[in-house]
Amino acid sequence: MSNQLNNNMIKNSDISALAANFREYIARNKTEEERDQLIEDLTSRNQDLSQFAYITSHNLRAPLSNLIGLIDILNYDLLDEYNKKIVDMFRDSADKLNETIYDLTQMLSLKSNKDIKIENISVSRIFKKVCNSFTKQIHTMGIYLHTDFQCEMIPFNKSYLESILMNLMSNSVKYCSENRPLRIETTTRLDEAGNIILTFKDNGMGIDLLKHKDRIFGLNERFHNHVNGSGVGLFITKTQITSLGGEISVKSEVDKGSTFTVTIKNIQVV
Known part of the structure; x- marks a missing residue:
């Protein structure tokens, strides 16, 4: 049982x-x-x-x-x-x-773009093309441009580099200071690790990083309400750079200007 x-x-x-x-x-x-x-x-x-x-x-x-x-x-x-x-x-x-x-x-x-073409491109040629799009502003505003391209050829995507420089230039023009002529300095050099460092510096209005540091490269973010803008330029810029394995950072101070530093991997292009 x-x-x-x-x-x-x-x-x-x-x-x-x-x-x-x-x-x-x-x-x-x-x-x-x-x-x-x-x-x-x-x-x-x-x-x-x-x-x-x-x-x-x-x-x-x-x-x-x-x-x-x-x-x-x-x-x-x-x-x-x-x-x-x-x-x-x-x-x-x-x-x-x-x-x-x-x-x-x-x-x-x-x-x-899933397969982005990387090639050796002339940074001075791309920068000149970008400046041609701002010919009117350069003359009417008396913009001073200074370049020092120690690294002339950069392994990058051509349309991306043009877009990055276009967005940075556009921001400098939009957010220039009313107290002084706009000065823009664009340089390239090699760092100790062999990476290419592209620096874009202006003496414009600057950004309060204490308030906005975590939002600088966000989507639809704007930091000067009195100037028209879509707030996506820096978002696109960072996305393009990081998609190719690079990095971008910013240093800025209100009424003194901003400096954007782009790190590009110095890869061999076949």
Whole structure:
């Protein structure tokens, strides 16, 4: 009798364990199915969002370029003061939209570029190209530019370096001091470890690092509300640099200026 009871207890315990294992298996499979479905939904939404942003940016770029071109060829001197103000507002709005589209395109490029081409590029040539985009500001504002490229050739991505220097230059121009002419110094050199150090320094408004140090390279972060900006330039800059194994840091002091230091691995390019 006791043996039969023991056998029944063993059988019941086996059934209970089997049932528990089966319930756990069902729950685990359900969780995995839900996770897979969530990943599929997020992937699909991300693709739709990227496609929408890509189409929007490209469809807006052509008419926007035409609008900016028409504003530029407009005979501004023939307008009265009222219409000059209207044209100035048109120009400001067009510039803001152009900057937004540029930032959007850069962020899409960061997400889509899985295989980024690295080549030896001339930093002085890229910097000259960037300066050409700011010819008007350089002359009207009397910007002083100083360069010292001890490392002329840099192993980097060409479009990334142009974007990085463009963002840094744009920030220097936007946040220049009203008390002195803008001075920008751009240099390259080798450090003790053989890495390439690119330094971009200005004497502009500067940033209060005690308040904003942890937010400098964040997305949609702005530190001077009286100047128009999207707040994504430094985010894109850091993302581009770190995606290639580099680093960026900043030293800044209010009303004295900012210095951005970019460390680039001095790799051999085949």
